[in-house]
Amino acid sequence: MxxxxxxxxxxLAPFAVILVLWQLxxxxxxLPPSLFPPLESIFAALLKMFADGSLAAxxxxxFRRLFESVLIGAxxxxxxxxxxxxxxxxxxxxxxxxxxxxxxxxTALFPLTLIWFGLSEMAIISILIYEVALxxxxxxxxxxxxxxxxxxxxxxxxxxxxxxxxxxxLIPAALPSxxxxxxxxxxxxxxxxxIAEMLVSVTAxxxxxxxxxxxxxxxxxxxxxLLVVGVSGLLxxxxxxxxxxRATVNRWGTVxxxx
Amino acid sequence: xxxxxxxxxxxxxxxxxQGWRRRxxxxxxxxxxxxxxxxxxxxxxxxxxxGKSTLLAIAAGLEAPSAGTVAVDGKPxxxxxxxxxxxxxxxxxxxxxxxxxxxxxxxxSMGMKRDERLRRAEKYVDLVGLSAFAQYYPNRLSGGxxxxxxxxxxxxxxxxxxxxxxxxxxxxxxxxxxxxNALGEIWQETHKTVLFIxxxxxxxxxxxxxxxxxxxxxxxxxxxxxxxxxRPRHRHTKEFQAHVERLDQAIRGxxxxxxxxxxxxx
Numbered sequence: 001m002x003x004x005x006x007x008x009x010x011x012l013a014p015f016a017v018i019l020v021l022w023q024l025x026x027x028x029x030x031l032p033p034s035l036f037p038p039l040e041s042i043f044a045a046l047l048k049m050f051a052d053g054s055l056a057a058x059x060x061x062x063f064r065r066l067f068e069s070v071l072i073g074a075x076x077x078x079x080x081x082x083x084x085x086x087x088x089x090x091x092x093x094x095x096x097x098x099x100x101x102x103x104x105x106x107t108a109l110f111p112l113t114l115i116w117f118g119l120s121e122m123a124i125i126s127i128l129i130y131e132v133a134l135x136x137x138x139x140x141x142x143x144x145x146x147x148x149x150x151x152x153x154x155x156x157x158x159x160x161x162x163x164x165x166x167x168x169x170l171i172p173a174a175l176p177s178x179x180x181x182x183x184x185x186x187x188x189x190x191x192x193x194x195i196a197e198m199l200v201s202v203t204a205x206x207x208x209x210x211x212x213x214x215x216x217x218x219x220x221x222x223x224x225x226l227l228v229v230g231v232s233g234l235l236x237x238x239x240x241x242x243x244x245x246r247a248t249v250n251r252w253g254t255v256x257x258x259x
Numbered sequence: 260x261x262x263x264x265x266x267x268x269x270x271x272x273x274x275x276x277q278g279w280r281r282r283x284x285x286x287x288x289x290x291x292x293x294x295x296x297x298x299x300x301x302x303x304x305x306x307x308x309x310g311k312s313t314l315l316a317i318a319a320g321l322e323a324p325s326a327g328t329v330a331v332d333g334k335p336x337x338x339x340x341x342x343x344x345x346x347x348x349x350x351x352x353x354x355x356x357x358x359x360x361x362x363x364x365x366x367x368s369m370g371m372k373r374d375e376r377l378r379r380a381e382k383y384v385d386l387v388g389l390s391a392f393a394q395y396y397p398n399r400l401s402g403g404x405x406x407x408x409x410x411x412x413x414x415x416x417x418x419x420x421x422x423x424x425x426x427x428x429x430x431x432x433x434x435x436x437x438x439x440n441a442l443g444e445i446w447q448e449t450h451k452t453v454l455f456i457x458x459x460x461x462x463x464x465x466x467x468x469x470x471x472x473x474x475x476x477x478x479x480x481x482x483x484x485x486x487x488x489x490r491p492r493h494r495h496t497k498e499f500q501a502h503v504e505r506l507d508q509a510i511r512g513x514x515x516x517x518x519x520x521x522x523x524x525x
Binding site: 148150151153154155156157158159160164168169172173175248251252253254 | 319320321339340341343344345347349350351352353354355364365367368369396397398399412416
Protein backbone atom coordinates (compact mmCIF):
# COMPACT_ATOMS: atom_id res chain seq x y z
CA MET A 1 0.00 0.00 0.00
CA UNK A 2 1.55 3.30 -1.01
CA UNK A 3 1.64 6.48 1.06
CA UNK A 4 -1.26 8.22 -0.72
CA UNK A 5 -3.59 5.27 -0.20
CA UNK A 6 -2.57 4.97 3.41
CA UNK A 7 -3.25 8.68 3.91
CA UNK A 8 -6.70 8.37 2.36
CA UNK A 9 -7.47 5.34 4.50
CA UNK A 10 -6.39 7.18 7.65
CA UNK A 11 -8.63 10.12 6.75
CA LEU A 12 -11.65 7.94 5.97
CA ALA A 13 -11.38 5.50 8.88
CA PRO A 14 -13.12 7.76 11.46
CA PHE A 15 -16.06 8.19 9.08
CA ALA A 16 -16.33 4.44 8.61
CA VAL A 17 -16.42 3.93 12.38
CA ILE A 18 -19.20 6.51 12.80
CA LEU A 19 -21.26 4.95 10.00
CA VAL A 20 -20.98 1.50 11.52
CA LEU A 21 -21.97 2.79 14.98
CA TRP A 22 -24.89 4.65 13.47
CA GLN A 23 -26.13 1.61 11.65
CA LEU A 24 -25.87 -0.58 14.77
CA UNK A 25 -27.77 2.00 16.80
CA UNK A 26 -30.47 2.42 14.16
CA UNK A 27 -31.02 -1.35 13.85
CA UNK A 28 -30.73 -2.57 17.41
CA UNK A 29 -31.30 0.29 19.84
CA UNK A 30 -35.05 0.33 19.33
CA LEU A 31 -35.21 3.99 18.34
CA PRO A 32 -38.03 5.17 16.08
CA PRO A 33 -36.74 4.71 12.49
CA SER A 34 -38.37 7.96 11.36
CA LEU A 35 -36.19 9.96 13.75
CA PHE A 36 -33.15 7.74 13.45
CA PRO A 37 -33.28 6.18 10.00
CA PRO A 38 -30.87 3.41 9.02
CA LEU A 39 -28.16 4.11 6.48
CA GLU A 40 -29.95 2.44 3.59
CA SER A 41 -32.91 4.80 3.77
CA ILE A 42 -30.61 7.84 4.08
CA PHE A 43 -28.68 6.70 1.02
CA ALA A 44 -31.93 5.96 -0.78
CA ALA A 45 -33.02 9.52 -0.09
CA LEU A 46 -29.66 10.74 -1.33
CA LEU A 47 -30.01 8.69 -4.49
CA LYS A 48 -33.50 10.04 -5.06
CA MET A 49 -32.24 13.62 -4.66
CA PHE A 50 -29.54 12.83 -7.14
CA ALA A 51 -31.91 11.12 -9.59
CA ASP A 52 -34.59 13.81 -9.67
CA GLY A 53 -32.00 16.53 -10.16
CA SER A 54 -32.80 18.41 -6.96
CA LEU A 55 -29.38 17.64 -5.48
CA ALA A 56 -27.61 19.17 -8.44
CA ALA A 57 -29.88 22.20 -8.36
CA UNK A 58 -29.39 22.67 -4.61
CA UNK A 59 -25.63 22.31 -4.82
CA UNK A 60 -25.48 24.67 -7.78
CA UNK A 61 -27.59 27.27 -5.97
CA UNK A 62 -25.66 27.09 -2.72
CA PHE A 63 -22.24 27.06 -4.31
CA ARG A 64 -23.06 29.91 -6.66
CA ARG A 65 -24.08 32.07 -3.70
CA LEU A 66 -21.01 30.99 -1.77
CA PHE A 67 -18.48 31.67 -4.51
CA GLU A 68 -20.03 34.93 -5.68
CA SER A 69 -19.86 36.37 -2.21
CA VAL A 70 -16.51 34.89 -1.25
CA LEU A 71 -14.87 36.15 -4.43
CA ILE A 72 -16.17 39.68 -3.97
CA GLY A 73 -15.62 39.75 -0.20
CA ALA A 74 -12.15 38.21 -0.34
CA UNK A 75 -11.02 40.61 -3.06
CA UNK A 76 -12.07 43.68 -1.08
CA UNK A 77 -10.84 42.21 2.18
CA UNK A 78 -7.41 41.40 0.76
CA UNK A 79 -6.89 44.79 -0.86
CA UNK A 80 -8.25 46.77 2.06
CA UNK A 81 -6.51 44.66 4.70
CA UNK A 82 -3.21 45.13 2.88
CA UNK A 83 -3.66 48.88 2.79
CA UNK A 84 -4.54 48.86 6.48
CA UNK A 85 -1.32 47.05 7.25
CA UNK A 86 0.84 49.36 5.12
CA UNK A 87 -0.53 52.89 5.31
CA UNK A 88 -0.71 54.37 8.76
CA UNK A 89 -3.56 56.72 7.87
CA UNK A 90 -5.72 53.88 6.52
CA UNK A 91 -5.08 51.90 9.69
CA UNK A 92 -5.84 54.85 11.94
CA UNK A 93 -9.07 55.59 10.11
CA UNK A 94 -10.34 52.02 10.05
CA UNK A 95 -9.40 50.26 13.29
CA UNK A 96 -12.30 51.64 15.34
CA UNK A 97 -14.96 51.17 12.64
CA UNK A 98 -13.67 47.65 12.06
CA UNK A 99 -13.91 46.71 15.73
CA UNK A 100 -17.41 48.16 15.76
CA UNK A 101 -18.43 46.02 12.79
CA UNK A 102 -16.68 42.92 14.14
CA UNK A 103 -19.01 42.98 17.13
CA UNK A 104 -22.05 42.81 14.85
CA UNK A 105 -22.53 39.23 13.65
CA UNK A 106 -23.50 38.96 9.99
CA THR A 107 -26.67 37.08 10.90
CA ALA A 108 -27.78 40.02 13.04
CA LEU A 109 -27.95 42.06 9.86
CA PHE A 110 -30.76 39.92 8.47
CA PRO A 111 -33.58 42.21 9.62
CA LEU A 112 -31.80 45.03 7.85
CA THR A 113 -31.05 43.26 4.57
CA LEU A 114 -34.57 41.83 4.46
CA ILE A 115 -35.90 45.38 4.62
CA TRP A 116 -33.50 46.56 1.95
CA PHE A 117 -33.67 43.70 -0.50
CA GLY A 118 -36.81 41.76 0.47
CA LEU A 119 -36.88 37.97 0.42
CA SER A 120 -34.26 37.79 -2.29
CA GLU A 121 -30.80 36.51 -3.17
CA MET A 122 -29.30 39.88 -2.38
CA ALA A 123 -30.50 39.62 1.22
CA ILE A 124 -28.28 36.56 1.62
CA ILE A 125 -25.34 37.54 -0.52
CA SER A 126 -24.89 40.98 0.99
CA ILE A 127 -24.53 39.40 4.44
CA LEU A 128 -22.02 36.86 3.20
CA ILE A 129 -19.94 39.54 1.51
CA TYR A 130 -19.98 41.57 4.73
CA GLU A 131 -18.83 38.61 6.80
CA VAL A 132 -16.15 37.46 4.33
CA ALA A 133 -14.74 40.93 3.71
CA LEU A 134 -14.48 41.64 7.42
CA UNK A 135 -12.79 38.34 8.25
CA UNK A 136 -10.32 38.58 5.39
CA UNK A 137 -9.56 42.22 6.17
CA UNK A 138 -8.71 41.38 9.77
CA UNK A 139 -6.43 38.47 8.88
CA UNK A 140 -4.73 40.29 6.01
CA UNK A 141 -4.11 43.35 8.14
CA UNK A 142 -2.38 41.36 10.86
CA UNK A 143 -0.50 39.38 8.22
CA UNK A 144 0.85 42.48 6.47
CA UNK A 145 1.82 44.05 9.79
CA UNK A 146 3.99 41.09 10.66
CA UNK A 147 5.96 41.13 7.38
CA UNK A 148 9.70 41.38 7.98
CA UNK A 149 10.68 45.03 7.50
CA UNK A 150 13.72 43.96 5.46
CA UNK A 151 11.42 42.54 2.78
CA UNK A 152 9.48 45.77 2.51
CA UNK A 153 12.73 47.72 2.31
CA UNK A 154 13.99 45.38 -0.41
CA UNK A 155 10.75 45.95 -2.30
CA UNK A 156 11.12 49.72 -2.07
CA UNK A 157 14.78 49.68 -3.02
CA UNK A 158 14.09 47.56 -6.08
CA UNK A 159 11.38 49.82 -7.36
CA UNK A 160 8.06 48.38 -6.11
CA UNK A 161 5.64 51.17 -5.36
CA UNK A 162 1.91 51.76 -5.14
CA UNK A 163 -0.09 48.87 -6.56
CA UNK A 164 3.16 47.10 -7.44
CA UNK A 165 4.11 47.07 -3.77
CA UNK A 166 0.72 45.51 -3.00
CA UNK A 167 0.77 42.73 -5.62
CA UNK A 168 4.49 42.05 -5.82
CA UNK A 169 5.53 42.26 -2.17
CA LEU A 170 2.87 42.72 0.51
CA ILE A 171 0.26 40.18 -0.58
CA PRO A 172 2.67 37.32 -1.35
CA ALA A 173 4.59 38.03 1.86
CA ALA A 174 1.42 37.96 3.94
CA LEU A 175 -0.10 35.01 2.11
CA PRO A 176 0.09 32.50 4.99
CA SER A 177 -2.18 34.76 7.08
CA UNK A 178 -4.31 35.65 4.09
CA UNK A 179 -5.01 32.00 3.33
CA UNK A 180 -5.87 31.55 7.00
CA UNK A 181 -8.34 34.38 6.50
CA UNK A 182 -9.88 32.71 3.44
CA UNK A 183 -10.23 29.49 5.40
CA UNK A 184 -12.01 31.23 8.24
CA UNK A 185 -14.14 33.21 5.80
CA UNK A 186 -15.24 30.12 3.89
CA UNK A 187 -16.33 28.31 7.04
CA UNK A 188 -18.16 31.33 8.41
CA UNK A 189 -19.83 32.05 5.08
CA UNK A 190 -20.82 28.41 4.72
CA UNK A 191 -22.54 28.32 8.12
CA UNK A 192 -24.36 31.57 7.56
CA UNK A 193 -25.36 30.57 4.05
CA UNK A 194 -27.03 27.33 5.12
CA ILE A 195 -29.04 29.13 7.79
CA ALA A 196 -29.84 32.02 5.49
CA GLU A 197 -31.27 29.67 2.89
CA MET A 198 -33.65 28.39 5.54
CA LEU A 199 -34.85 31.90 6.36
CA VAL A 200 -35.15 33.29 2.87
CA SER A 201 -37.19 31.09 0.57
CA VAL A 202 -34.90 30.77 -2.38
CA THR A 203 -35.85 28.20 -4.98
CA ALA A 204 -32.87 25.89 -4.59
CA UNK A 205 -30.18 25.46 -1.99
CA UNK A 206 -29.01 22.97 0.60
CA UNK A 207 -30.34 24.96 3.54
CA UNK A 208 -33.64 25.42 1.80
CA UNK A 209 -33.80 21.65 1.11
CA UNK A 210 -33.15 20.81 4.78
CA UNK A 211 -35.88 23.11 5.97
CA UNK A 212 -38.30 21.92 3.35
CA UNK A 213 -37.61 18.25 4.22
CA UNK A 214 -38.51 18.89 7.86
CA UNK A 215 -41.74 20.65 6.91
CA UNK A 216 -42.84 17.48 5.11
CA UNK A 217 -41.48 15.04 7.75
CA UNK A 218 -38.86 13.56 5.37
CA UNK A 219 -36.35 12.89 8.12
CA UNK A 220 -34.10 10.69 6.02
CA UNK A 221 -33.92 13.65 3.64
CA UNK A 222 -32.82 15.91 6.49
CA UNK A 223 -29.98 13.53 7.29
CA UNK A 224 -29.07 13.15 3.64
CA UNK A 225 -28.99 16.94 3.34
CA LEU A 226 -26.77 17.32 6.39
CA LEU A 227 -24.44 14.73 4.94
CA VAL A 228 -24.15 16.72 1.73
CA VAL A 229 -23.54 19.96 3.65
CA GLY A 230 -20.74 18.36 5.67
CA VAL A 231 -19.06 16.70 2.72
CA SER A 232 -19.23 19.91 0.67
CA GLY A 233 -17.57 21.89 3.43
CA LEU A 234 -14.85 19.28 3.67
CA LEU A 235 -14.26 19.38 -0.08
CA UNK A 236 -13.94 23.18 -0.11
CA UNK A 237 -11.15 22.86 2.44
CA UNK A 238 -9.41 19.87 0.88
CA UNK A 239 -9.73 20.72 -2.79
CA UNK A 240 -9.68 24.49 -2.88
CA UNK A 241 -7.76 25.90 0.09
CA UNK A 242 -5.33 23.05 0.49
CA UNK A 243 -4.45 23.25 -3.21
CA UNK A 244 -3.93 26.99 -2.97
CA UNK A 245 -1.70 26.44 0.03
CA ARG A 246 0.34 23.71 -1.66
CA ALA A 247 0.83 25.79 -4.78
CA THR A 248 2.04 28.82 -2.84
CA VAL A 249 3.26 28.99 0.72
CA ASN A 250 4.22 25.30 1.01
CA ARG A 251 6.16 25.42 -2.26
CA TRP A 252 7.96 28.59 -1.24
CA GLY A 253 8.68 27.21 2.21
CA THR A 254 7.22 30.25 3.97
CA VAL A 255 5.13 27.99 6.19
CA UNK A 256 6.38 24.87 7.84
CA UNK A 257 5.08 21.57 6.55
CA UNK A 258 4.58 19.20 9.47
CA UNK A 259 6.57 16.01 9.24
CA UNK B 260 32.96 55.76 -15.82
CA UNK B 261 30.16 57.38 -13.85
CA UNK B 262 28.94 56.41 -10.43
CA UNK B 263 30.21 58.89 -7.92
CA UNK B 264 28.65 58.92 -4.46
CA UNK B 265 29.07 62.14 -2.55
CA UNK B 266 27.99 62.64 1.06
CA UNK B 267 28.07 66.24 2.24
CA UNK B 268 27.21 67.79 5.59
CA UNK B 269 25.17 64.74 6.51
CA UNK B 270 23.55 64.71 9.96
CA UNK B 271 21.17 62.28 11.58
CA UNK B 272 19.36 62.80 14.86
CA UNK B 273 16.85 60.53 16.54
CA UNK B 274 14.39 61.41 19.27
CA UNK B 275 14.74 58.72 21.91
CA UNK B 276 12.37 58.22 24.79
CA GLN B 277 14.25 57.73 28.01
CA GLY B 278 12.15 56.74 30.98
CA TRP B 279 8.87 58.41 31.77
CA ARG B 280 8.08 61.32 29.47
CA ARG B 281 11.69 62.27 29.06
CA ARG B 282 12.79 62.57 25.46
CA UNK B 283 16.36 63.12 24.54
CA UNK B 284 17.80 63.78 21.14
CA UNK B 285 20.47 61.36 20.06
CA UNK B 286 22.90 62.58 17.43
CA UNK B 287 24.27 59.71 15.37
CA UNK B 288 26.55 61.91 13.29
CA UNK B 289 26.94 65.56 12.45
CA UNK B 290 28.18 66.94 9.15
CA UNK B 291 29.65 63.78 7.72
CA UNK B 292 31.69 64.26 4.55
CA UNK B 293 32.82 61.51 2.24
CA UNK B 294 33.14 60.76 -1.44
CA UNK B 295 33.28 57.41 -3.16
CA UNK B 296 34.81 58.03 -6.58
CA UNK B 297 33.56 56.28 -9.68
CA UNK B 298 34.78 52.70 -9.76
CA UNK B 299 36.14 52.86 -6.23
CA UNK B 300 35.49 50.30 -3.48
CA UNK B 301 35.18 52.09 -0.14
CA UNK B 302 34.46 50.41 3.19
CA UNK B 303 33.06 52.12 6.24
CA UNK B 304 33.99 50.30 9.38
CA UNK B 305 33.24 50.92 13.02
CA UNK B 306 31.85 49.40 16.20
CA UNK B 307 28.14 48.67 16.43
CA UNK B 308 26.09 51.77 17.11
CA UNK B 309 28.47 54.07 15.24
CA GLY B 310 25.80 54.79 12.63
CA LYS B 311 27.36 53.03 9.67
CA SER B 312 24.14 51.22 8.80
CA THR B 313 22.21 54.47 9.20
CA LEU B 314 24.57 56.07 6.70
CA LEU B 315 23.79 53.31 4.22
CA ALA B 316 20.03 53.49 4.81
CA ILE B 317 20.16 57.21 4.05
CA ALA B 318 22.20 56.59 0.90
CA ALA B 319 19.66 53.94 -0.13
CA GLY B 320 16.87 56.47 0.35
CA LEU B 321 15.20 54.36 3.04
CA GLU B 322 15.75 56.96 5.74
CA ALA B 323 15.75 60.72 5.55
CA PRO B 324 18.76 62.67 6.82
CA SER B 325 18.27 65.41 9.42
CA ALA B 326 20.55 67.67 7.40
CA GLY B 327 22.91 67.45 4.45
CA THR B 328 22.71 65.45 1.27
CA VAL B 329 23.80 62.28 -0.43
CA ALA B 330 24.22 62.64 -4.18
CA VAL B 331 24.80 60.08 -6.91
CA ASP B 332 26.54 61.64 -9.91
CA GLY B 333 25.50 65.03 -8.61
CA LYS B 334 21.84 64.09 -8.30
CA PRO B 335 20.60 64.32 -4.71
CA UNK B 336 18.98 61.22 -3.25
CA UNK B 337 15.31 61.80 -2.36
CA UNK B 338 14.16 58.22 -1.87
CA UNK B 339 14.84 54.69 -3.03
CA UNK B 340 15.89 54.41 -6.67
CA UNK B 341 17.28 51.93 -9.15
CA UNK B 342 20.45 53.99 -9.66
CA UNK B 343 21.54 52.33 -6.41
CA UNK B 344 21.63 48.58 -5.84
CA UNK B 345 21.38 47.48 -2.22
CA UNK B 346 22.57 44.24 -0.61
CA UNK B 347 21.08 43.62 2.84
CA UNK B 348 22.61 41.90 5.83
CA UNK B 349 19.40 39.87 6.27
CA UNK B 350 19.49 38.92 2.55
CA UNK B 351 15.82 40.03 2.29
CA UNK B 352 15.11 37.77 -0.68
CA UNK B 353 11.53 37.34 -1.81
CA UNK B 354 10.74 33.76 -0.76
CA UNK B 355 7.89 33.45 -3.28
CA UNK B 356 10.20 34.06 -6.24
CA UNK B 357 12.78 31.73 -7.72
CA UNK B 358 16.44 32.73 -7.79
CA UNK B 359 16.03 34.01 -11.36
CA UNK B 360 12.88 36.01 -10.56
CA UNK B 361 14.48 37.50 -7.46
CA UNK B 362 17.35 38.71 -9.63
CA UNK B 363 14.85 40.04 -12.19
CA UNK B 364 12.72 41.87 -9.59
CA UNK B 365 14.25 45.30 -10.15
CA UNK B 366 14.22 44.81 -13.92
CA UNK B 367 10.47 44.29 -13.82
CA SER B 368 10.14 47.55 -11.89
CA MET B 369 12.02 49.26 -14.72
CA GLY B 370 9.34 48.03 -17.10
CA MET B 371 11.80 45.90 -19.04
CA LYS B 372 10.19 43.44 -21.47
CA ARG B 373 10.03 39.79 -20.47
CA ASP B 374 12.59 38.40 -22.94
CA GLU B 375 15.14 41.04 -22.17
CA ARG B 376 14.49 40.74 -18.47
CA LEU B 377 15.10 37.01 -18.46
CA ARG B 378 18.23 37.37 -20.58
CA ARG B 379 19.64 40.00 -18.22
CA ALA B 380 18.66 37.99 -15.12
CA GLU B 381 20.33 34.91 -16.55
CA LYS B 382 23.53 36.88 -17.11
CA TYR B 383 23.67 37.96 -13.46
CA VAL B 384 22.62 34.60 -12.06
CA ASP B 385 25.60 33.32 -14.01
CA LEU B 386 27.90 36.03 -12.70
CA VAL B 387 27.16 35.14 -9.08
CA GLY B 388 27.68 31.47 -9.89
CA LEU B 389 24.14 30.18 -9.44
CA SER B 390 23.16 29.07 -12.97
CA ALA B 391 22.43 25.56 -11.71
CA PHE B 392 20.02 26.95 -9.13
CA ALA B 393 18.10 29.50 -11.20
CA GLN B 394 14.78 27.74 -10.66
CA TYR B 395 15.24 27.14 -6.93
CA TYR B 396 13.28 28.95 -4.26
CA PRO B 397 15.44 30.76 -1.67
CA ASN B 398 14.39 28.50 1.20
CA ARG B 399 16.31 25.65 -0.41
CA LEU B 400 19.57 27.61 -0.59
CA SER B 401 22.37 27.91 1.96
CA GLY B 402 23.20 31.28 3.54
CA GLY B 403 26.09 31.95 1.20
CA UNK B 404 24.02 31.12 -1.85
CA UNK B 405 21.23 33.35 -0.62
CA UNK B 406 23.57 36.29 -0.41
CA UNK B 407 24.82 35.52 -3.90
CA UNK B 408 21.21 35.98 -5.02
CA UNK B 409 21.11 39.25 -3.07
CA UNK B 410 24.23 40.40 -4.87
CA UNK B 411 22.86 39.31 -8.25
CA UNK B 412 19.61 41.16 -7.63
CA UNK B 413 21.51 44.36 -6.82
CA UNK B 414 23.90 44.07 -9.78
CA UNK B 415 21.18 43.17 -12.29
CA UNK B 416 19.69 46.68 -12.29
CA UNK B 417 23.19 47.85 -13.34
CA UNK B 418 23.21 50.61 -10.74
CA UNK B 419 25.63 53.51 -10.68
CA UNK B 420 26.48 52.63 -7.09
CA UNK B 421 26.36 49.40 -5.12
CA UNK B 422 25.46 49.77 -1.43
CA UNK B 423 26.27 46.81 0.79
CA UNK B 424 25.17 46.70 4.42
CA UNK B 425 27.27 44.14 6.32
CA UNK B 426 26.38 41.64 3.60
CA UNK B 427 28.38 38.76 5.05
CA UNK B 428 27.69 39.51 8.72
CA UNK B 429 25.13 36.73 9.04
CA UNK B 430 27.37 34.04 7.53
CA UNK B 431 29.71 31.57 9.22
CA UNK B 432 33.46 32.28 9.05
CA UNK B 433 34.23 29.82 6.27
CA UNK B 434 31.37 30.92 4.03
CA UNK B 435 32.22 34.54 4.74
CA UNK B 436 35.76 34.12 3.44
CA UNK B 437 34.39 32.32 0.43
CA UNK B 438 31.99 35.16 -0.30
CA UNK B 439 34.73 37.76 0.15
CA ASN B 440 36.79 35.97 -2.51
CA ALA B 441 33.75 35.78 -4.80
CA LEU B 442 32.93 39.46 -4.33
CA GLY B 443 36.56 40.38 -4.94
CA GLU B 444 36.49 38.56 -8.26
CA ILE B 445 33.12 39.98 -9.28
CA TRP B 446 34.25 43.48 -8.41
CA GLN B 447 37.38 43.11 -10.53
CA GLU B 448 35.12 42.13 -13.44
CA THR B 449 32.56 44.90 -13.03
CA HIS B 450 34.48 47.71 -11.28
CA LYS B 451 31.34 49.09 -9.71
CA THR B 452 31.39 52.00 -7.30
CA VAL B 453 30.85 50.31 -3.94
CA LEU B 454 30.01 51.65 -0.49
CA PHE B 455 30.55 48.70 1.80
CA ILE B 456 29.55 48.63 5.46
CA UNK B 457 31.23 46.11 7.74
CA UNK B 458 32.56 45.55 11.22
CA UNK B 459 35.07 42.98 10.01
CA UNK B 460 38.49 44.62 9.68
CA UNK B 461 40.12 41.89 7.57
CA UNK B 462 37.17 41.94 5.24
CA UNK B 463 37.55 45.68 4.67
CA UNK B 464 41.30 45.38 3.97
CA UNK B 465 40.74 42.43 1.66
CA UNK B 466 38.16 44.19 -0.51
CA UNK B 467 38.65 47.94 -0.38
CA UNK B 468 40.60 50.64 -2.13
CA UNK B 469 39.97 52.83 0.86
CA UNK B 470 38.71 52.21 4.40
CA UNK B 471 37.01 54.85 6.56
CA UNK B 472 36.80 54.31 10.29
CA UNK B 473 33.63 55.76 11.78
CA UNK B 474 33.74 56.21 15.54
CA UNK B 475 32.91 58.41 18.49
CA UNK B 476 29.61 59.83 19.65
CA UNK B 477 28.40 61.63 17.68
CA UNK B 478 30.52 59.71 15.25
CA UNK B 479 32.89 61.05 12.68
CA UNK B 480 35.55 59.66 10.38
CA UNK B 481 38.54 59.15 12.64
CA UNK B 482 40.80 57.48 10.10
CA UNK B 483 40.98 57.21 6.35
CA UNK B 484 43.29 54.48 5.12
CA UNK B 485 44.13 53.85 1.46
CA UNK B 486 44.87 50.22 0.71
CA UNK B 487 47.17 50.06 -2.28
CA UNK B 488 47.90 46.33 -2.10
CA UNK B 489 47.75 44.53 -5.45
CA ARG B 490 44.75 42.29 -6.19
CA PRO B 491 43.89 39.53 -5.70
CA ARG B 492 45.00 40.02 -2.13
CA HIS B 493 46.36 37.50 0.32
CA ARG B 494 45.28 37.71 3.91
CA HIS B 495 48.43 36.37 5.53
CA THR B 496 51.06 38.72 4.12
CA LYS B 497 52.88 41.15 6.37
CA GLU B 498 51.58 44.24 4.52
CA PHE B 499 48.01 43.00 4.81
CA GLN B 500 48.33 42.42 8.55
CA ALA B 501 49.95 45.84 9.00
CA HIS B 502 46.84 47.47 7.54
CA VAL B 503 44.62 45.36 9.76
CA GLU B 504 46.57 46.42 12.83
CA ARG B 505 46.44 50.08 11.92
CA LEU B 506 42.63 49.93 11.60
CA ASP B 507 42.31 47.87 14.76
CA GLN B 508 44.19 50.55 16.68
CA ALA B 509 41.96 53.28 15.32
CA ILE B 510 38.81 51.45 16.37
CA ARG B 511 40.07 50.33 19.78
CA GLY B 512 41.76 53.63 20.57
CA UNK B 513 38.54 55.45 19.99
CA UNK B 514 36.69 52.90 22.05
CA UNK B 515 38.95 53.62 25.00
CA UNK B 516 38.37 57.33 24.66
CA UNK B 517 34.62 56.72 24.54
CA UNK B 518 34.70 54.60 27.67
CA UNK B 519 36.53 57.26 29.66
CA UNK B 520 34.17 59.93 28.37
CA UNK B 521 31.19 57.92 29.49
CA UNK B 522 32.75 57.37 32.88
CA UNK B 523 33.19 61.09 33.30
CA UNK B 524 29.59 61.74 32.30
CA UNK B 525 28.11 59.19 34.70
